[in-house]
Amino acid sequence: MSHLDSKINELKELGVYRELPINEGPCEAIIRLNGKDVINLSSNNYLGFASHPRIKKAAIDAIQKYGVGAGAVRTIVGNMDIHETLDQVIAKFKHEEACVVFQSGFACNAGVIQAITDEKDLIISDELNHASIIDGVRLSKAARAVYKHSDMEGLEKILIEKRDQYKEVLIITDGVFSMDGDIAKLPEIVKIAKKYKALTYVDDAHGSGVLGNSGRGTVDHFGLHGQVDFIIGTLSKAIGVVGGYVCGSKASRDWLLHRGRPLLFSTAMMPGAAAAIIEAFQMLEESTEYTDQLWDNAKYFKNKLKALGFDIGHSETPITPIMIGDESKTIQFSKALLNRGVYVSGIVFPTVQKGMGRIRCMVSALHTKKHLDDATDIIFKTAKEMKII
Numbered sequence: 001m002s003h004l005d006s007k008i009n010e011l012k013e014l015g016v017y018r019e020l021p022i023n024e025g026p027c028e029a030i031i032r033l034n035g036k037d038v039i040n041l042s043s044n045n046y047l048g049f050a051s052h053p054r055i056k057k058a059a060i061d062a063i064q065k066y067g068v069g070a071g072a073v074r075t076i077v078g079n080m081d082i083h084e085t086l087d088q089v090i091a092k093f094k095h096e097e098a099c100v101v102f103q104s105g106f107a108c109n110a111g112v113i114q115a116i117t118d119e120k121d122l123i124i125s126d127e128l129n130h131a132s133i134i135d136g137v138r139l140s141k142a143a144r145a146v147y148k149h150s151d152m153e154g155l156e157k158i159l160i161e162k163r164d165q166y167k168e169v170l171i172i173t174d175g176v177f178s179m180d181g182d183i184a185k186l187p188e189i190v191k192i193a194k195k196y197k198a199l200t201y202v203d204d205a206h207g208s209g210v211l212g213n214s215g216r217g218t219v220d221h222f223g224l225h226g227q228v229d230f231i232i233g234t235l236s237k238a239i240g241v242v243g244g245y246v247c248g249s250k251a252s253r254d255w256l257l258h259r260g261r262p263l264l265f266s267t268a269m270m271p272g273a274a275a276a277i278i279e280a281f282q283m284l285e286e287s288t289e290y291t292d293q294l295w296d297n298a299k300y301f302k303n304k305l306k307a308l309g310f311d312i313g314h315s316e317t318p319i320t321p322i323m324i325g326d327e328s329k330t331i332q333f334s335k336a337l338l339n340r341g342v343y344v345s346g347i348v349f350p351t352v353q354k355g356m357g358r359i360r361c362m363v364s365a366l367h368t369k370k371h372l373d374d375a376t377d378i379i380f381k382t383a384k385e386m387k388i389i
């Protein structure tokens, strides 16, 4: 393994090597990390559902009824009634015709993109799309083109030049960009897609449970129901459990049940997870209190950071980056914050471009104003000392 050892040493020399932090309890606002209580500003558990009593109970009850494992892939005998119910619950919540659940958001992108495109087609992707989209596109036989982040002229230029050479064209974008927190220009993308008869594919991992009415997502936020062909979401972030889904037409569900490789070759989601997710959607159907609290906290925190003079980029969502630039300074800043009781992960290459290092603060509905005040005090003091502001 000497070839890996030398690469690992390189990471150490660059100051970007890290140990995995260990959380000793549930993912909440205060976590016991590496033996010390810290304010958690790093999770995707936006609504606090990962350890909500109602959701835990739903999982426990389902484990009593169904056991812990589905026993097979969905296409053989792993398709329990609870999986079918879950598909329907999500389709109804999202106001879409049909839905099919996968084992994760990553599995959706890895399986769906290759299933819905072939060598006669073209995929056009935003340059900042998530790694799982990039990998999903690599698995497709289609040709590829990339436009600059949210550059609608760039997107249209590709279509003007290339539309005629391909059968189908699929435009893929994140709904909310995970490292910057900005929202895709979905109304414009849909308009351009119609003009050039292209299909649209939105990965709404950070939009579902966050944007739109009670967390119905980016499509709902823009009032674009029925106008996006494939809506991907995760059940691992705001929903607090694990899994991914694809919403769209009945035909797309039907096709994915035949050609979506993670559905054909990887065991179905554990039934306890399916039950937990059904309960989570029930809670979002009943009340907007969870998303209201999330947004209230996010606005409070962002305004505080801005007032203190931090560069938080162009975030429009609870994802709040603090731009640093230098990679090793970013990692040092994150480590210093952890020593003082705030856990905010440093994000560096390859997750973002070189020289675009940042810490990424994730606000949740579980934070109290006191948590957010304490965190901003520590962030400010540490940044001053390190000459970040």
Ligand SMILES: *Cc1c(COP(=O)(O)O)cnc(C)c1O
Pocket: 104, 105, 106, 107, 109, 130, 132, 133, 174, 178, 203, 204, 205, 206, 234, 235, 236, 237, 242, 243, 244
């Ligand atoms: C997190 C994320 C995923 C992966 O979702 P998992 O359910 O955690 O596998 C996919 N796409 C985007 C845009 C993400 O942010």
